[in-house]
Amino acid sequence: MLVSAKEMLQKAKAGHYAVGQFNINNLEWTKSILLTAQECQSPVILGVSEGAGKYMTGYKTVVGMVNGMIEELGITVPVALHLDHGSFEHCYKCIEAGFSSVMFDGSHYPIEENIAKTKQLVADCAAKGISLEAEVGSIGGEEDGVVGAGECADPNECKMIADLGIDFLAAGIGNIHGKYPANWKGLSFETLDAIQQLTGDMPLVLHGGTGIPADMIKKAIDLGVSKINVNTECQLSFADATRKYIEAGKDLEGKGFDPRKLLAPGAEAIKATVKEKMELFGSVGKA
Numbered sequence: 001m002l003v004s005a006k007e008m009l010q011k012a013k014a015g016h017y018a019v020g021q022f023n024i025n026n027l028e029w030t031k032s033i034l035l036t037a038q039e040c041q042s043p044v045i046l047g048v049s050e051g052a053g054k055y056m057t058g059y060k061t062v063v064g065m066v067n068g069m070i071e072e073l074g075i076t077v078p079v080a081l082h083l084d085h086g087s088f089e090h091c092y093k094c095i096e097a098g099f100s101s102v103m104f105d106g107s108h109y110p111i112e113e114n115i116a117k118t119k120q121l122v123a124d125c126a127a128k129g130i131s132l133e134a135e136v137g138s139i140g141g142e143e144d145g146v147v148g149a150g151e152c153a154d155p156n157e158c159k160m161i162a163d164l165g166i167d168f169l170a171a172g173i174g175n176i177h178g179k180y181p182a183n184w185k186g187l188s189f190e191t192l193d194a195i196q197q198l199t200g201d202m203p204l205v206l207h208g209g210t211g212i213p214a215d216m217i218k219k220a221i222d223l224g225v226s227k228i229n230v231n232t233e234c235q236l237s238f239a240d241a242t243r244k245y246i247e248a249g250k251d252l253e254g255k256g257f258d259p260r261k262l263l264a265p266g267a268e269a270i271k272a273t274v275k276e277k278m279e280l281f282g283s284v285g286k287a
C-alpha cells in the first residue's frame with residue numbers, strides 16, 4: 001500500500017538522514033527501484049514528472065502499475081508515489097488518480113499567488129492524507145521544458161510557504177536539474193542554513209541530486225535536507241549499460257534481441273545507482 005511521505009520525512013529529519021526520490025519512467029525503472037528499496041530496507045519515494053506520467057499513458061496507469069508491483073513483489077518498506085513539479089491542475093489529477101504525495105511547483109508565480117494556490121492544496125491534501133511539497137525559488141536547469149537559472153530562494157518567502165501547513169519544502173540553493181556545468185559554484189550552504197533556521201522542523205528537499213559531490217550531500221543533510229531527488233543519474237546509468245550491451249553485439253547473439261534481455265543490463269544498472277544513493281543518504285535500514 002502506498003503511504004504519504006510525511007511521516008518518513010519527519011523521521012528522516014529527526015534521524016539526520018535523507019530519503020531518496022527516484023523518478024520513474026517505465027516498468028523496468030519502477031521494478032528496479034522498488035526491489036532495491038526492499039533489499040536495502042529503505043523508505044522510498046517514486047517521483048513522476050508530468051511528462052513521465054504522460055509517457056506512461058496517464059496517472060491512473062502509474063498508480064495501477066505501482067500498486068500491483070508492491071503487492072506482487074511483496075514490498076513491505078514504505079513507498080510514496082509522488083508527483084514531481086506538478087502544476088496546480090495536475091496536483092488534483094494525481095490526487096484523484098490515487099497518488100499518495102504531490103509537489104506543487106508554484107515557484108514561477110508571484111509569491112502571493114504561490115501562497116494562495118498552495119493554501120488551497122494544503123487543505124485538500126490534508127483531508128485525504130496526501131503529503132504536499134511546495135517550492136520557493138526556481139531550481140536551475142531544465143525540467144520538462146521549463147528552464148530555471150539556479151537561483152537561491154529568499155528564506156523569508158520559504159518561511160511564509162512553510163507556515164501554510166505544507167509537509168516538506170523545496171528551496172533553490174544553487175542546485176540544478178540535469179548534469180552540472182564545469183563552472184558550477186556549488187550549493188549555497190548559507191542560504192540553506194538561513195532557510196532551516198526560519199523553518200525549523202520542516203523537512204527540506206534538494207532537487208537535482210545528480211552530480212552533487214558526496215561531501216556537499218552530507219553537509220546538506222546536516223543542514224536539514226531530508227529528501228533528495230535523483231533522476232538524471234539513473235537515466236545515465238541505464239543508457240550506459242544499454243549502450244555497452246549493444247556495442248558488445250549481445251543483441252545479435254542467440255535471443256539477445258528479446259526486450260527482457262535487452263533491457264536487463266540497464267535495469268541492473270539502475271539498481272546499483274539507487275543502492276549507492278541510499279547508502280550515501282543514510283536511509284538504508286530505516287524502513
Ligand SMILES: [Zn+2]
Nearest residue numbers: 139207208229
Ligand atoms: Zn526538481
